[in-house]
Amino acid sequence: MSLTRDISRAIRSTLVLWILTAVLYPFAMLSFGQIAFSNQANGSLIRNAGGTVIGSALIGQPFESDRYFNSRPSTTSYSTADPNNDANSILKTGVSGASNYAPSNPELQKRVQSEVERLKQAGIQPTADLVYTSGSSLDPHISVEAARAQVARISRVRNIEANKLELLITQHTEGRFLGIFGEPGVNVLRLNLALDQSNA
Structure with a gap:
């Protein structure tokens, strides 16, 4: 029971961290770049x-x-x-x-x-x-x-x-x-x- 709970917690933590670092953070940086530094962000x-x-x-x-x-x-x-x-x-x-x-x-x-x-x-x-x-x-x-x-x-x-x-x-x-x-x-x-x- 404890092992199952630990695995479930690890999977949830991994998913939350993945969403934060691989989806939300890049999207926030892309949006900030386009708004604040549009010319530089586009080359x-x-x-x-x-x-x-x-x-x-x-x-x-x-x-x-x-x-x-x-x-x-x-x-x-x-x-x-x-x-x-x-x-x-x-x-x-x-x-x-x-x-x-x-x-x-x-x-x-x-x-x-x-x-x-x-x-x-x-x-x-x-x-x-x-x-x-x-x-x-x-x-x-x-x-x-x-x-x-x-x-x-x-x-x-x-x-x-x-x-x-x-x-x-x-x-x-x-x-x-x-x-x-x-x-x-x-x-x-x-x-x-x-x-x-x-x-x-």
């Missing part, structure tokens, strides 16, 4: 003037055209490669992640040197984040210095005054997290969207 999506989703503020995109501020390099090409046709093996580390090359690795040295030469030919002073990939290879930001290094090229290609581009960079510079963590940066997608809108 921090960025839309163009027509309302079409063009990306997320949290995930970088490859911008390589001279008409745009370029993103930092990515070992996974920002995961835009076709997994069924990945001839260059850019997705071999998965959809996110670093190359894990040591600083002495010849492949890394060759890639960095190639990137430095490309930037110099485009008239851009190489900065660390325009040469090296991020740990995730999905970083949506570049430094203010990296954005400013590209002003002359974009000004020439788009025939825009350099000070107008400098103003756009200033307007889209995000400060340190909580005012103390990290460094100021510029979200490349947001900046390029503003660039297109100002140069329409």
